[in-house]
Amino acid sequence: xxxxxxxxxxxxxxxxxxxxxxxxxxxxxxxxxxxxxxxxxxxxxxxxxxxxxxxxxxxxxxxxxxxxxxxxxxxxxxxxxxxxxxxxxxxxxxxxxxxxxxxxxxxxxxxxxxxxxxxxxxxxxxxxxxxxxxxxxxxxxxxxxxxxxxxxxxxxxxxxxxxxxxxxxxxxxxxxxxxxxxxxxxxxxxxxxxx
Amino acid sequence: xxxxxxxxxxxxxxxxxxxxxxxxxxxxxxxxxxxxxxxxxxxxxxxxxxxxxxxxxxxxxxxxxxxxxxxxxxxxxxxxxxxxxxxxxxxxxxxxxxxxxxxxxxxxxxxxxxxxxxxxxxxxxxxxxxxxxxxxx
Numbered sequence: 534x535x536x537x538x539x540x541x542x543x544x545x546x547x548x549x550x551x552x553x554x555x556x557x558x559x560x561x562x563x564x565x566x567x568x569x570x571x572x573x574x575x576x577x578x579x580x581x582x583x584x585x586x587x588x589x590x591x592x593x594x595x596x597x598x599x600x601x602x603x604x605x606x607x608x609x610x611x612x613x614x615x616x617x618x619x620x621x622x623x624x625x626x627x628x629x630x631x632x633x634x635x636x637x638x639x640x641x642x643x644x645x646x647x648x649x650x651x652x653x654x655x656x657x658x659x660x661x662x663x664x665x666x667x668x669x670x671x672x673x674x675x676x677x678x679x680x681x682x683x684x685x686x687x688x689x690x691x692x693x694x695x696x697x698x699x700x701x702x703x704x705x706x707x708x709x710x711x712x713x714x715x716x717x718x719x720x721x722x723x724x725x726x727x728x
Numbered sequence: 729x730x731x732x733x734x735x736x737x738x739x740x741x742x743x744x745x746x747x748x749x750x751x752x753x754x755x756x757x758x759x760x761x762x763x764x765x766x767x768x769x770x771x772x773x774x775x776x777x778x779x780x781x782x783x784x785x786x787x788x789x790x791x792x793x794x795x796x797x798x799x800x801x802x803x804x805x806x807x808x809x810x811x812x813x814x815x816x817x818x819x820x821x822x823x824x825x826x827x828x829x830x831x832x833x834x835x836x837x838x839x840x841x842x843x844x845x846x847x848x849x850x851x852x853x854x855x856x857x858x859x860x861x862x863x864x865x
Contacts (some may be wrong), residue, residue, distance in 0.1 A: 602734045617743065651837075677820035688821070693778055717820075
């Protein structure tokens with residue numbers, strides 16, 4: 534097995550967690566910090582939102598490092614699905630696969646069927662004109678952006694940076710993430726797929 | 729040019745988000761249905777190692793590359809802000825299967841509909857900024 538084949542396998546969760554912390558270390562060492570969602574505020578400010586709303590009136594040039602970081606994640610995503618493409622689709626728990634099939638969402642079994650990152654039934658361009666899919670994509674995205682800024686951070690800023698710095702506010706935020714996630718997963722998603 | 733170095737953690741972040749499968753909508757469903765340890769393993773390992781790293785940096789007064797002290801800013805205490813904001817974020821996270829880091833990573837996968845998710849997330853951020861003074865914090 535050569536290096537590329539070795540890296541291309543799906544990574545064990547412990548390796549993944551350690552690499553995330555290495556990314557966080559590099560950001561701190563370079564003088565930044567680990568938090569992805571603040572880039573959305575920076576993008577608003579670059580777009581001129583500071584003219585209407587004071588929240589976007591800040592020195593966004595000081596946040597350019599974070600945009601370089603998150604923009605490079607696009608390159609990383611490209612490399613990870615081309616040069617280091619996984620030989621198999623994401624291996625999802627059998628119970629989850631069976632549940633999703635009752636919603637009409639199929640889990641790829643072979644790499645020819647898909648890589649298992651996004652369900653085609655929701656995210657394929659050809660399925661975009663379904664009302665349900667537009668709700669998931671547009672409302673879902675809106676809630677992520679609104680909620681992340683309201684809570685002052687997302688998974689990277691609160692769940693990893695905040696919890697590791699023993700911040701009680703971050704624990705409250707993460708509890709909130711789970712309340713919202715459980716409501717969506719157990720009540721709203723099943724409802725959206727039956728109407 | 730000083731910003732170019734941020735490409736290293738950025739590229740690595742996109743790779744680890746993909747190879748860890750944290751970018752997978754299926755993995756997020758599986759996590760919130762408590763049907764696999766995978767996502768808990770990733771986040772748990774990251775929190776424990778990051779806590780050790782944070783403690784070491786504080787104890788030994790770690791410096792940045794340019795020689796400044798690395799500082800960790802404490803967050804202001806509030807319950808409604810973090811709880812309500814967190815719930816709204818969690819609803820969106822489970823719906824799209826993507827938090828902000830994975831959203832950008834997925835653009836690199838050529839998943840074009842994610843651009844609409846990002847555009848909506850920017851709109852949501854703007855809406856928060858516009859409504860900020862009216863919301864409980």
